[in-house]
Amino acid sequence: MESGQRTLVELFEETAARFPDRVAVTADDGDLTYRELDLRSAAVAGRLREAGAGPGSLVGLLVPRTGALAVGLLGIVRSGAGYVPVDPEYPEERIAWTLEDTDVTALVTTTALAKRFTGSVPDLVVLSEDERADGKATPAPPGETAATRRTPPAPDDLAYVIHTSGSTGLPKGVQVEHRQVVRLFDVTRDLFGFDEHDVWTLFHSVAFDFSVWEFWGPLLTGGRLVVVPRAVARVPADLLRLLRAERVTVLNQTPSAFARLAAAGVPPLADLRWVVFGGERLEPGSLRGWFDRHGDTRPRLVTMYGITEATVHASFRPLTAADCARPGSPIGRPLADLAFQVLDEDGGAVADGTPGELYLSGAGLARGYLNRPALEKERFLELPGPDGTVRRCYRTGDRVVALPDGGYGYLGRTDDQLKIRGHRVEPGEIEAVLLADPAVSAAVAVARDHGEDDVRILAYVASDAPAADLAPRLGERAAAVLPAHMRPSGYVVLPELPLTRNGKTDRRGLPDPAAALAPVAVTAPEAGVTPTEARIAGIWREVLDLPDVGRDTDFFDLGGTSLSLLRMFAETNDAFGTDLDITVLIDGATVATLARHIDTALATP
Known part of the structure; x- marks a missing residue:
């Protein structure tokens, strides 16, 4: 067989x-x-x-x-x-x-x-x-056969x-x-x-499809799977120690996660053979420092474009130091049993070198969506291929362009979908949660780049309610319903959202959030705040772009991300002259908790 x-x-x-x-x-x-x-x-x-x-x-x-x-x-x-x-x-x-x-x-x-x-x-x-x-x-229940x-x-x-x-x-x-x-x-x-x-690492959540590749890769070949603890995955230095101690040979990373690891000044990892990128756009120029230190032959760095509907990976492209000087985001050629078609808005083929939307066909296409027949009909289509035969295709919503080397380059989305730390995020799902509040008449979720790949979600909502009351309420609702990577980091409350001539939300006309941003959690001045807590709260306000934070409010409930957490922690250590490990926050990332650890460290001879 x-x-x-x-x-x-x-x-x-x-x-x-x-x-x-x-x-x-x-x-x-x-x-x-x-x-x-x-x-x-x-x-x-x-x-x-x-x-x-x-x-x-x-x-x-x-x-x-x-x-x-x-x-x-x-x-x-x-x-x-x-x-x-x-x-x-x-x-x-x-x-x-x-x-x-x-x-x-x-x-x-x-x-x-x-x-x-x-x-x-x-x-x-x-x-x-x-x-x-x-x-x-x-044992089998009575009357049940082994065959059954x-x-x-x-x-x-x-x-x-x-x-x-x-x-x-x-x-x-x-x-x-x-x-x-x-x-x-x-x-x-x-x-x-x-x-x-x-030796492979299981770095990603099993609820993220990258884990399918990580889990079955070793267990179908006789290799070893190293389950990375969540606390270790969040700290580049700890991950580095694990990679070395376990002699890992295959590491799978989103580009933003790898950027944090590379920034930690990784010394040579003698056992590492492959680093496989996936989950989000990769700019080869971001790897220049890595290639300068380690070269491009061991480990080999590979980017693999993919989507859940095409079973994790759909393309393959080895990366070299020379790619750092080339603009764009190469994704390579489709895997051997898949085919790419680049079509225009009317579904017609475009000439090589002309951008268009990627349609994907072949053996990797998923069965479809569970209990979503209308959506499945919209995204999984029967279309004629280059050879004229009708084939089942998936409409990806990704804009790509055929490159002279025979591969493809990724250009972005054709819609409003966001990419947050490797996760595909539909703004509509976030907006539906916000619109459930009776005080909100309209809502838009957008991505806001804070630099160093720290992309956070910002929500604009139309409401007559005071921002100081509405923002904390929306933040609590988002925390109760949405995974951490989908929660807005802040809210801009406006009387109404700007509209285009067609009556749609004018995303380009949304105001700069700097002046109008309301924090997810606003607290009145708290009695008994210690000097250490006050200094830490100041760092948090700067990192999170918030006017106020509570001493007992979790960092992630304030809109923090894994990247901003690392930045905050590094700045806190610098400010106090400490060398604490980020795992001190494993049981709760609050100002009060961090202050206790800082005070203990400073009091220790």
Whole structure:
């Protein structure tokens, strides 16, 4: 049977049989060999089948970044069901909506997280310590045959449903089948030569499709998967130590995340073979410092344009030092089983060198959107290809241009979609949350670049309500519903938004936010503020462009991002002459918390 006609389950089980004693997963809670991962995920699969999971069903995955994450994810696909990844850091309302939207048969989670969802899903499968320790599958219920229990998924069964931001105000679930993921690794095998000696990092959230590449890359080839703790992922120096200690050979990064790592003055990493970029636009000029220090042959740097609807990656382009002198954002050539078409606004082909919208076709296209037939019909189209044959295409909304070298360059979006730290963000989804407030008559979400790839979302709202009252209320609502990367960093409240002659919001006519920006959280002067807290609050106001901050308000609730957090922390250390590690904020990033750590450090001889 051709590899493309096989499933992730078959390929993993063959890998586990070939390398039973090799370490498959390294995480904070210990290592798992392939034999242990095989047994423990089989136990979870058995429990899920008893709960009614199997081909055609979906199961939620809500597990922190530990070895249990791999056990749970593999257990779901081995039951025959598709997994629905949910980030535990998402707001509870967002988590509950995702589980309801996908109508999951069960939810795989941990003891600590299970307490949050008692009664809200059909069945909870808790990854208990006892089950993970012995790896024994639960016996089949009376009357159920082994054949019934072990109905394997077929290549065209769903492997997962991952949600991306939706322009209608609701996220959309992208349905991806086993065969689409399997062919991704088939078609890239000769490009990379991955094998059992490679060590990969799981850097990204499993709710982000880049994780599909990171997770299955090592586990289908006998390599080792290193689960990067969230706190480590946020601190470049800590990530560097992990890369060196674990002898990582394959690192996958968004360009903005890699820029922070490169800025940390990374010394040579002898084991690192590949750095794969994806998730957002890459400007090669930003890599000049890296190439000056490390050259362009080891590790090899590669950019891979991709979208969730085309199964993670759709193109391949090695990067060289010479690219730094060339303008634009090259994305390379399509993968061998995909095809690119560049069309104009009327759907006609454009000449090479003329910009147009990218339409993508081939074996990597997802099944479609879950429960969104109108949107699916709009984005997944039947169009004639260059050879005249009709093929199924995905309309990406991305503007590209064919380059003289035979590859393509990325130019931006054809619509208002934003890219925030690798995530596609539809402004309409944010605007729908803001419009739910009865005091808001119109809303627009835009991207605001604060420099050094620190892009934040700014909301303009039309309302007669005082900004000092409305902004905190909208901030609380956004924090309750939206993931951190989608929350506005601030609000500009206007009597009305400017309109074009056609009656649409005039985004170019929106005023400069500097004078009118209202903070997400405004607090009255607080009694008992210490001198240390006052100095830290001043730094926060400057970094976040806010007129005031509260001593007990979380940095991210104020509109902070991972990039602005690093900037704030560095400036705080400089201001106080301290050398604190950013992990002191792991239990809460507030002025008061940081001040306590600063005072303790200054008092220590």
